[in-house]
Amino acid sequence: MLSFTQVRIARPTNQLTKVIQFYTEGVGLPQLSSFTDHAGYSDVMVGLPHREYHLEFTQYEAGSPGTAPTKDNLLVFYIPHPIELSSAVERLQNLGYFPVAPENPYWQDKSFTFEDPDGWRVILFRGTWGEVE
Missing domain, CATH: 3.10.180.10 (2,3-Dihydroxybiphenyl 1,2-Dioxygenase, domain 1)
Structure with a gap:
């Protein structure tokens, strides 16, 4: 390995x-x-x-492609502390970004899904990996 x-x-x-x-x-x-x-x-x-x-x-400088290929290309951040999760959601909303429905329903009640300016999806997960099945 x-x-x-x-x-x-x-x-x-x-x-x-x-x-x-x-x-x-x-x-x-x-x-x-x-x-x-x-x-x-x-x-x-x-x-x-x-x-x-x-x-x-x-x-x-001559231009770079930036759009996401699908709505299921994800970057997942596991946030175990509820106050930190709420703060991140609030900061994003204050910048004009609001949660969107996830492509995969697995994420629906466990997290918040946002799209960055290029359309790439970011998951702010409530908890840590393996904690919620």
């Missing part, structure tokens, strides 16, 4: 400013790094506090 120390999920967007606002101000992830106009690319990386998991968003 391989031993991994870090995981980064990267995807392009053509709305970098809005996407970063969604994930930092809305979801509440800290910005870890960024750069502007490196070989035509700009980038922002966000992550979970004290974890080795990162989300990277890049924008190419």
